[in-house]
Amino acid sequence: xxxxxxxxxxxxxxxxxxxxxxxxxxxxxxxxxxxxxxxxxxxxxxxxxxxxxxxxxxxxxxxxxxxxxxxxxxxxxxxxxxxxxxxxxxxxxxxxxxxxxxxxxxxxxxxxxxxxxxxxxxxxxxxxxxxxxxxxxxxxxxxxxxx
Numbered sequence: 001x002x003x004x005x006x007x008x009x010x011x012x013x014x015x016x017x018x019x020x021x022x023x024x025x026x027x028x029x030x031x032x033x034x035x036x037x038x039x040x041x042x043x044x045x046x047x048x049x050x051x052x053x054x055x056x057x058x059x060x061x062x063x064x065x066x067x068x069x070x071x072x073x074x075x076x077x078x079x080x081x082x083x084x085x086x087x088x089x090x091x092x093x094x095x096x097x098x099x100x101x102x103x104x105x106x107x108x109x110x111x112x113x114x115x116x117x118x119x120x121x122x123x124x125x126x127x128x129x130x131x132x133x134x135x136x137x138x139x140x141x142x143x144x145x146x147x
Contacts, residue, residue, distance in 0.1 A: 007084040009036075009042060010046050010084045012032070016031075017056070017067055018128050026063070026067055028066070029043045031146060035146065049084070072129035077131070
């Protein structure tokens with residue numbers, strides 16, 4: 001399984017903000033873009049989606065920025081994956097001219113679905129707090145990339 005860049009960027013934004021929130025600082029999309037070398041345009045979409053779902057708070061203006069919209073302990077990694085991924089079709093099992101010729105007789109699809117559920121179940125065991133317990137170290141790394 002491979003997560004989309006969209007989900008990867010969502011995790012990166014959340015990790016960055018969790019590390020920054022230790023000091024109560026607001027962050028900007030520009031900062032996050034610089035730190036991770038990710039297109040600012042891509043991050044705008046990710047931040048918008050995360051804020052719509054309540055994971056982020058945004059403020060505009062001269063002193064505006066973004067921060068976590070809820071405690072890191074309430075941000076479940078499995079939920080993030082489920083909400084940010086657009087498709088969980090790991091293989092094309094549709095019967096017909098564009099799908100697999102053994103579709104209805106294939107037993108692999110069931111195994112793939114079980115594996116996907118196991119992956120999502122495992123991800124759901126963790127929160128943003130679990131993966132950012134080293135906030136100081138992360139903040140130090142991020143500070144080294146800002147100009």
